[in-house]
Amino acid sequence: MTQQKPVKIQKPKLPKVLENISLNEEMDSEQFFQGASVSDCTIDTEPTEKKFFEKMIFKNVTFEGMNLSSAEFTDIIFENCDLSNIDVSDAVFHRVEFKNSKLLGANLSGTSLRHMSFTECLINFATLNFASLKDVIFSESSLLQTDFFDSSLKNVEYNQCNIDEANFTETELKGVDMSTCTFDNVGVSLDKLAGCTVSSEQAVGFARALGLVIKE
Template identity: 45%
Template sequence: MNDLSRKQKILQPIIPNELMPMNFEDRDDTYVSMALISDCSIIGEEIERLKFEQVVFQNVTFIDVSFRYVELIDVIFERCDLSNSNFGDASIHRVEFKESKLVGLNLSDATLRNVSFSHCNANLCSFGYGDLKQVKFDTCSLRHADFYEAKFHLVDFKESDLYEVNFTGAALKGIDFSSCTLNQLILSPESLDGCIVTSEQAIGFAKLLLGLIIKE
């Protein structure tokens, strides 16, 4: 294992062995902790500055939900549907998104630290102007996702579909795309400085950025 791989180890959420089952509607205030929220829908909620700490969401569907400035600490989303939810300006620390549908989820201007996305459908997800450090996308679909002007530090993309992802203004130095499917990325030439790709992917970038016609 090289030094970069060691540094990219994601800290997992710290979750107690026993959590109290609860309904979201029964919360006392804007702070929810040590709770299991499962097999339900959260509908039409628009709340700013919610805080979830040591919370597990299982099989939860979020419908017409806006949680701007939400703070997530030691949280797991498992088999959830957060499509088109608004988590703009969120602060997200030690959080896992597992086998979840995140289509159109707004995470613009969010701060992500030690966050993993595993086997998720994150098509059209927005990370614009986000600050991502120690973040991993493992076997995810990120088609048409937006990372405009995002900051990356130790971000790992593994075996993910990056069709028409927007990386404009994002510095990709040290990002390893070699296991991913890349097609028609939206970016500027300087964004590619120092990123890691296969020889086949490099040919694709040459066609995209230089307008070359490569005879194969």
């Protein structure tokens, strides 16, 4: 058996010095944000136009169910942030890290994710249908009932994640390694399952997902 190569991703490229800013005060008037640090605050200002974020760190920041659809995020770190129920549909993420953050119920449908990592994050009930993921790592994160319907996964790694009841129907799983993940049941399409790596125990879960009756 050919061993699965680990996914290699590029880390965010950040300057040594970042300016501390209060994003709430500038969200209405500014469209581009770069080279800045935002920390220990709640952002609840609803933007009226597309936003661009580059070379920034967000730490201990709560985003109050904001609509940032079609926004662009490049070279960004989110640490201990709460982005639950945020709408970032059709957004672009490039070299972005999420660390110990919440994306519960987040709308990431139609997003483009490149060179990204999610570490110790809660991503339950999030929507990533029709998303394009390339060079992405999910590590020690919970993706309970997360929706990956008809998404494109290329060089995507799920490392010790909870993916119970996640939906991967109409998503090609060739080359995807889920063998270290935990789940009882997941949604998959039989014609898209070939080439997916799972443990012998997990194979039972996939069998149930395909409607097979497992006889003890």
